[in-house]
Amino acid sequence: MTMDTPATGNTRVSKASQGNLIASAGHVNDFELTDEERHEIEHEMGHYENPRAASIGALKIVQKQRGWVSDGAVIAISDVLGIPSSDVEGVATFYSLIFRQPVGRHVILVCDSSSCFLTGHDELRDALSNELGIGLGQTTGDDRFTMLPVCCLGACDRGPALMINEDLHGPVDPGDVSALLERYT
Amino acid sequence: MTSHLFSTSTNGETHPLTYRLREDRGYVDLAEFQQKDGYEALRTTLRDLSPDDLIENMKTANLRGRGGGGFSAGTKWSLTARGEDHPRGYIVCNADEMEPGTFKDRMLMEEIPHLLIEGMILAGYANNARMGYIFLRGEYVLAAERIERALAEAREAGILGPKVCDSDFDFDIFLHTGAGRYICGEETALINSLEGRRANPRSKPPFPGQSGAWGKPTVVNNVETLCNVPAIALHGGEWYQNLSGGRSEDGGTKIFGVSGRVKRPGLVELPMGVSGAELLDMAGGMRDGLELKTWLPGGGSTGFLLPEHLELPLEFDAIGKAGSRLGTGLMTVVAHNQSVVSLTRNLEEFFARESCGWCTPCRDGLPWSVKLLRAIERGEGEEGDIDMLVALAHDIGPGKTFCAHAPGAAMPLETAIEHFRHEFEAGIRHAQHKAHAEPIPVGSV
Numbered sequence A: 001m002t003m004d005t006p007a008t009g010n011t012r013v014s015k016a017s018q019g020n021l022i023a024s025a026g027h028v029n030d031f032e033l034t035d036e037e038r039h040e041i042e043h044e045m046g047h048y049e050n051p052r053a054a055s056i057g058a059l060k061i062v063q064k065q066r067g068w069v070s071d072g073a074v075i076a077i078s079d080v081l082g083i084p085s086s087d088v089e090g091v092a093t094f095y096s097l098i099f100r101q102p103v104g105r106h107v108i109l110v111c112d113s114s115s116c117f118l119t120g121h122d123e124l125r126d127a128l129s130n131e132l133g134i135g136l137g138q139t140t141g142d143d144r145f146t147m148l149p150v151c152c153l154g155a156c157d158r159g160p161a162l163m164i165n166e167d168l169h170g171p172v173d174p175g176d177v178s179a180l181l182e183r184y185t
Numbered sequence B: 001m002t003s004h005l006f007s008t009s010t011n012g013e014t015h016p017l018t019y020r021l022r023e024d025r026g027y028v029d030l031a032e033f034q035q036k037d038g039y040e041a042l043r044t045t046l047r048d049l050s051p052d053d054l055i056e057n058m059k060t061a062n063l064r065g066r067g068g069g070g071f072s073a074g075t076k077w078s079l080t081a082r083g084e085d086h087p088r089g090y091i092v093c094n095a096d097e098m099e100p101g102t103f104k105d106r107m108l109m110e111e112i113p114h115l116l117i118e119g120m121i122l123a124g125y126a127n128n129a130r131m132g133y134i135f136l137r138g139e140y141v142l143a144a145e146r147i148e149r150a151l152a153e154a155r156e157a158g159i160l161g162p163k164v165c166d167s168d169f170d171f172d173i174f175l176h177t178g179a180g181r182y183i184c185g186e187e188t189a190l191i192n193s194l195e196g197r198r199a200n201p202r203s204k205p206p207f208p209g210q211s212g213a214w215g216k217p218t219v220v221n222n223v224e225t226l227c228n229v230p231a232i233a234l235h236g237g238e239w240y241q242n243l244s245g246g247r248s249e250d251g252g253t254k255i256f257g258v259s260g261r262v263k264r265p266g267l268v269e270l271p272m273g274v275s276g277a278e279l280l281d282m283a284g285g286m287r288d289g290l291e292l293k294t295w296l297p298g299g300g301s302t303g304f305l306l307p308e309h310l311e312l313p314l315e316f317d318a319i320g321k322a323g324s325r326l327g328t329g330l331m332t333v334v335a336h337n338q339s340v341v342s343l344t345r346n347l348e349e350f351f352a353r354e355s356c357g358w359c360t361p362c363r364d365g366l367p368w369s370v371k372l373l374r375a376i377e378r379g380e381g382e383e384g385d386i387d388m389l390v391a392l393a394h395d396i397g398p399g400k401t402f403c404a405h406a407p408g409a410a411m412p413l414e415t416a417i418e419h420f421r422h423e424f425e426a427g428i429r430h431a432q433h434k435a436h437a438e439p440i441p442v443g444s445v
């Protein structure tokens, strides 16, 4: 057990910029939603009793194309939904899969819950760290990978498990890490 | 890639949840589902039963909530605000499955989402709901794909939308995918999240059945709970209750499972009240060279049990009396050479990280327990640390915090110390023996 596992949420990428001030009043927001994003968000709004409910969906829509959610995106989303940007920011910083700072092209979510812990999570995490030269919550210098911890992936029978982008892998032998990462360029 | 099933059956009378699964374990589409009696329960119910009849059936069935709490689904439904004086509300399916060691809802949603959809429409009919939401955790990408496909098929066939199956009842379902955080699974936090807010729990009362999503009556049920509804509607509550065949008062079958260092981790549908020993046997027992030290009966928020407890029936009351909880019914096993201190530290790290931060005992108490546990794990615990952990567990126990997250964290901590105090004592500085073992590398046994 060489690496420190973050015990609280504040070491996560998604939280790292929590203290940043959003572009203050008077600041020109040069961020613009694409027509497609705007359209998708408006479509999402139609599924609920009020537009606020689409805030998480909207953040995910923006993140899907851009990889992360910038200050400007928070403001643009709040404009579309008609709610204060501080509310959108409150939501953006709460949820672990919304990234408020840039992440790598591929996001690795390593399950660190009990069943994976019992089937070799620590060895797997260390193998990933050695291979990538980063710890949990960090991004490689070439912006290829970001590695984050995640709650039980519901693949406990295949532990230790991880996800890379939308792909679930498990059980992952620490010896196979390098071959696995090769597949994500 | 799908979960291994210990045994399968095509008999709907004994395996109502899994008898329709395909041999290749692929997606059961609408045509195949209907060919295997799918949506029959919905059609006959809309034709022959009133919402009250269905609720009576549910109560007789004694189907206890499969999301971990074990509350009777029939009782919950009977408390929903219905009738002329109340607006039509929502059925919310809790598909946030994140309880450590739990992997059952994923299988049901990936392979047979039509069963969930049928259950939700029936729940909507019984509770006078207008719409259903499936609150699915964001990481379940394949489940999302399959659910969307099933919803489209059902809409196309007139099973969802206006005039469900040509009746006077209209109902539609929308898939809502989440963005992480375990606390979203707590039902009132889930409602806040659905409304686009931070997932802090709400105070109860009012209960969601009175005032839930957007202030409307809202029924929150787990995926597996809802998947049981069609069979109850079709064959009756008494039939369902009898499925557990005298082994348990709890009705029906359940998806049980095993993970940890067993020979064949996986899932199986069994009657409520089956013993832990039978279940572990089906998983092939421990891997060669390993012996069972302790086990969690139903996820990370349940208490540690000993090998002798394997003889107990897996049902809510018996497991509760033994000082634990049935929880989600997915067993996690710990081998003789794995450290209970380390595992407890891992669990408390999880709960500390996932605390929503609303109330102090949980937000500050849990990181403190992690600090103490880490010290003990390194053999650097101080005199009094164990008593402090016991006191902490007590202070975050039932009734002392805003939601059940903290009591869920307290249970493994309390029971770990109760059953394995010697392992904790070995981690106190100057202790005679340092008896804790590192987890062994995967694949080595």
Ligand SMILES: Cc1cc2nc3c(=O)[nH]c(=O)nc-3n(C[C@H](O)[C@H](O)[C@H](O)COP(=O)(O)O)c2cc1C
Residues within 6 Å of the ligand: B064, B065, B066, B067, B068, B069, B070, B071, B073, B094, B095, B096, B097, B098, B099, B182, B183, B184, B185, B186, B187, B188, B220, B221, B222, B223, B225, B226, B403, B404, B405, B408
């Ligand atoms: C911290 C916490 C997390 C929970 N997570 C889940 C979950 O992921 N899935 C679930 O079905 N129930 C979860 N529950 C239980 C729900 O609050 C609620 O009891 C359940 O959805 C009710 O459905 P049921 O009666 O059908 O089980 C959780 C409870 C707590 C306190």
Ligand code: SF4
Residues within 6 Å of the ligand: B183, B200, B201, B354, B355, B356, B357, B358, B359, B360, B362, B363, B401, B402, B403, B404, B405, B406
């Ligand atoms: S017990 Fe924990 S998770 Fe629940 S409301 Fe309090 S701080 Fe939030």
Ligand code: FES
Residues within 6 Å of the ligand: A111, A112, A113, A114, A115, A116, A117, A151, A152, A153, A154, A155, A156, A157, A159, A161, B100, B101, B102
């Ligand atoms: S504990 Fe890792 S997938 Fe469940």
